[in-house]
Amino acid sequence: MSFDFDSLIEAVNSAYPGAVKEKIEYRGETTLIIDKDSISGVCGHLKEMLGFTFLADLTAVDYLEIRTPRYEVVYHVHRFGPEIDENIRLRLKAEVDGDNPKIDSVTYIWSGADWLEREVYDMFGIVFSGHPDLRRILMPEDYEPFPLRKDFDVRDREASKRSFERALREGGG
Amino acid sequence: MERVEFISQEADFNADTGIRTETMMLNMGPQHPATHGVLRVVLYLDGETVVKAVPYIGYLHRGIEKLCEHITYQQCLPYTDRMDYLASICNNIGYILTVEKLLGIEDAIPERAKTAEVILFELGRIESHLVGIGTNALDLGAMSAFLYCFKERERIYDILETVCGARLTTSYPRVGGLPLDLPDDFEEKVRNFLKVFPATLAEVDSLLTRNRIWIDRTKGVATISAEDAIDLGLTGPALRGSGVPYDVRKAMPYLGYENYDFEIPVANEGDAYSRFLCRMEEMRQSLRIIEQGINNLPDGPYAADLPDVVLPEKELTYTRMESLIRHFVLVYEGFKPPAGEVQHAVENPKGELSYYLISDGTGKPYRMRVRGPSFVNMQALPNMVKGRLLADVIAAIGSLDIVLGEIDR
Numbered sequence: 197m198s199f200d201f202d203s204l205i206e207a208v209n210s211a212y213p214g215a216v217k218e219k220i221e222y223r224g225e226t227t228l229i230i231d232k233d234s235i236s237g238v239c240g241h242l243k244e245m246l247g248f249t250f251l252a253d254l255t256a257v258d259y260l261e262i263r264t265p266r267y268e269v270v271y272h273v274h275r276f277g278p279e280i281d282e283n284i285r286l287r288l289k290a291e292v293d294g295d296n297p298k299i300d301s302v303t304y305i306w307s308g309a310d311w312l313e314r315e316v317y318d319m320f321g322i323v324f325s326g327h328p329d330l331r332r333i334l335m336p337e338d339y340e341p342f343p344l345r346k347d348f349d350v351r352d353r354e355a356s357k358r359s360f361e362r363a364l365r366e367g368g369g
Numbered sequence: 370m371e372r373v374e375f376i377s378q379e380a381d382f383n384a385d386t387g388i389r390t391e392t393m394m395l396n397m398g399p400q401h402p403a404t405h406g407v408l409r410v411v412l413y414l415d416g417e418t419v420v421k422a423v424p425y426i427g428y429l430h431r432g433i434e435k436l437c438e439h440i441t442y443q444q445c446l447p448y449t450d451r452m453d454y455l456a457s458i459c460n461n462i463g464y465i466l467t468v469e470k471l472l473g474i475e476d477a478i479p480e481r482a483k484t485a486e487v488i489l490f491e492l493g494r495i496e497s498h499l500v501g502i503g504t505n506a507l508d509l510g511a512m513s514a515f516l517y518c519f520k521e522r523e524r525i526y527d528i529l530e531t532v533c534g535a536r537l538t539t540s541y542p543r544v545g546g547l548p549l550d551l552p553d554d555f556e557e558k559v560r561n562f563l564k565v566f567p568a569t570l571a572e573v574d575s576l577l578t579r580n581r582i583w584i585d586r587t588k589g590v591a592t593i594s595a596e597d598a599i600d601l602g603l604t605g606p607a608l609r610g611s612g613v614p615y616d617v618r619k620a621m622p623y624l625g626y627e628n629y630d631f632e633i634p635v636a637n638e639g640d641a642y643s644r645f646l647c648r649m650e651e652m653r654q655s656l657r658i659i660e661q662g663i664n665n666l667p668d669g670p671y672a673a674d675l676p677d678v679v680l681p682e683k684e685l686t687y688t689r690m691e692s693l694i695r696h697f698v699l700v701y702e703g704f705k706p707p708a709g710e711v712q713h714a715v716e717n718p719k720g721e722l723s724y725y726l727i728s729d730g731t732g733k734p735y736r737m738r739v740r741g742p743s744f745v746n747m748q749a750l751p752n753m754v755k756g757r758l759l760a761d762v763i764a765a766i767g768s769l770d771i772v773l774g775e776i777d778r
Contacts, residue, residue: 223470223711249599250615252714253723253740262729270725272712272740276599276615283620287712308602311748319434334427334777343435350435 199284201226204246211245212237227287235269235290236300236326242273242286243305250274251302252285254312256292256320260346266294267322271302292322301326319344338362392420395759399428403508403763406773410750410762417759422751426744429777437737441703442468443544445737450538452741452775456497456718458489458529458539460775463715466623467724468544470713471706477673481666482546483624488559488662489532489541490624490715491655495566496525497718497770498648501606505645505767506577509586514576521569528558544704545679546672559663563656570652578649587641591753591765594639601752602745605720606651607769610644612637617716629658641768648770651718678704703732719743719770741775 205216205228215238218229230238242248253272260266271288292299301324303309313324314333321342324330332339336359341348398409407428413421433452437445449464450457465486469475503518526536531552533541542548577583593603598611608615616633618626634650636643672679680699681692708730714723720742729735746769753765 222709223473225711227710251602252721253712253725253738255725255738255740257727257736270738272723272725276613276620285621285712285714306602307597307600308745308748311744312602315744332427334430336427343432348435350439 207246208238208241211241225287227289230288230290232290232292232299236302236305239271239302239305248273248275248286250276251306251308254309254316256316256322258320258344258346265291267292267297267320269299269316269322297322298325303327404766405504405771408773412759412762414759419754419757419759419762422754422762424747424750426776429773431778433778434737434739437734439733441732442734443703445734447540450540452739452778453717453719453772454537454774455500455772456493457537458493458541459715459717460722461539461541462486462490463717463722464724465542465544466715467711467713467726470711471709471726471728472678474545474673474675474678477675478546479670479673481669481671484662484666485547485551486542487624488659491658492525492528494655494718495652496522498652501770502573502645502648508763508767511577511583514573517569517572521566524562528562531555531558545675550671556663556666559659563660566656574649584642586764587645587768590641590757590761591768592640593749593753597752601749603749604742606644606647607720607746607749609633609635610647611639617714617721621714623715629661631658641764644768705730705732717742720746739778741778743771743775747771747776
């Protein structure tokens with residue numbers, strides 16, 4: 197791809213010194229490791245100054261016992277272009293600690309991040325500070341575990357059973 | 370059943386008329402035919418005007434992303450059918466392309482497989498748009514358009530059945546190409562479809578496009594501006610209906626889409642009618658792509674020559690020891706992509722579908738993430754219906770063309 201990622205990194209780093217920790221190229225895709233504390237600033241800069249107006253995806257990965265910090269929140273941002281090679285997709289990653297996982301929300305930059313962040317909270321228990329309505333989205337409201345964590349026991353039915361029994365009680369009443 | 374509840378905290382008493390007014394909460398779904406599955410929307414109504422709409426999802430959550438962490442890459446394929454089951458072939462191909470990218474074998478895929486996948490992908494698009502338009506019209510009372518759409522959809526299912534034996538949940542291509550060569554009557558069936566489908570399309574067009582009732586129910590309804598659409602992350606007809614010409618097939622071509630001659634239809638109003646027009650035109654463009662594909666369908670191998678990834682031919686498995694061993698290893702352990710991660714996006718009928726796969730070097734994905742278009746598009750509903758009438762909620766849900774299997778995964 198002809199896009200110059202180095203000048204992009206330079207632009208981001210001059211606005212937020214030390215924000216971009218590393219650049220990884222793999223299979224034609226570019227990943228930037230972003231300092232967790234400057235993630236919302238970097239995202240805002242990418243959107244306002246560099247034209248990455250579209251948040252394609254937001255998710256997280258659990259690297260339990262593989263890496264510390266344990267979690268990675270992954271952003272896929274996209275810049276539209278009239279020509280094929282002007283469409284740029286960039287992956288941002290921010291590392292989040294295992295205890296009390298918390299990161300700034302980007303909902304005020306892209307409103308579309310709302311449900312995506314709720315899903316990450318639902319599945320990994322990562323808290324997005326500044327999110328307007330951080331609730332569970334796919335799992336029942338009173339469900340306790342976080343299913344996509346690697347230490348989630350898929351054979352343990354107790355949590356689902358509790359939610360189901362409560363629903364039965366409330367529905368039947 | 371719809372359940373009506375009254376909430377009194379926003380009650381308001383008008384002393385002049387002596388009428389007490391209050392906001393009413395109406396629960397729509399999860400079992401409601403116009404929600405296209407198990408969507409629940411809690412509507413706060415002032416008379417018949419929607420004050421606030423809050424969607425609740427998750428009723429169909431099966432944990433596909435978690436399930437895929439415990440099985441081999443090839444075994445994940447049937448799960449992808451069950452997301453957007455109205456265009457399962459598109460989900461399948463999207464997943465296969467992602468795994469091929471992870472393995473770094475895109476260049477080894479033979480042209481015959483790629484062209485066949487393009488044809489099937491576009492058939493899937495037509496299939497999904499037929500349901501989208503048909504059910505949207507049905508929800509708004511136009512029964513006949515729905516029947517025409519569904520009749521034609523059967524023809525596509527017949528083609529899929531000859532290709533892979535299944536109609537709805539196809540699980541069709543394999544990593545590395547096609548599992549079997551295309552059947553002999555594939556070309557004839559596709560050509561027959563190309564011949565008869567434009568007549569049905571014209572019929573649906575004449576039933577709806579200039580239909581006064583249809584226009585009244587959809588024009589100016591569920592409007593969303595281009596800025597809001599981008600901000601919310603909408604894709605597919607929901608984004609192009611607002612005037613943004615973003616289509617993954619053009620923006621980040623896959624399967625050699627850059628070699629096909631087609632256009633990206635865009636409508637500017639951002640309302641339900643615009644999205645309908647986009648879908649209609651997209652079906653015509655899909656026909657063009659299918660025609661180009663079937664005219665240039667090359668002969669030759671249908672699967673890549675990659676013994677590490679592709680299963681040996683069935684006959685060899687039965688007759689040769691080495692092939693049998695290879696078969697067992699591939700089925701039991703699966704192929705092992707090098708550690709790394711890729712994201713690959715395809716233009717599903719409903720919008721951008723992207724898979725994000727992380728490999729840790731074993732035969733099972735470390736993480737598989739699906740960004741379904743319906744999930745993100747659904748977020749636009751509260752914006753679209755705010756301040757509109759209750760009946761417009763039905764039009765809005767229909768025009769977003771969501772499928773709950775993909776929202777909930």
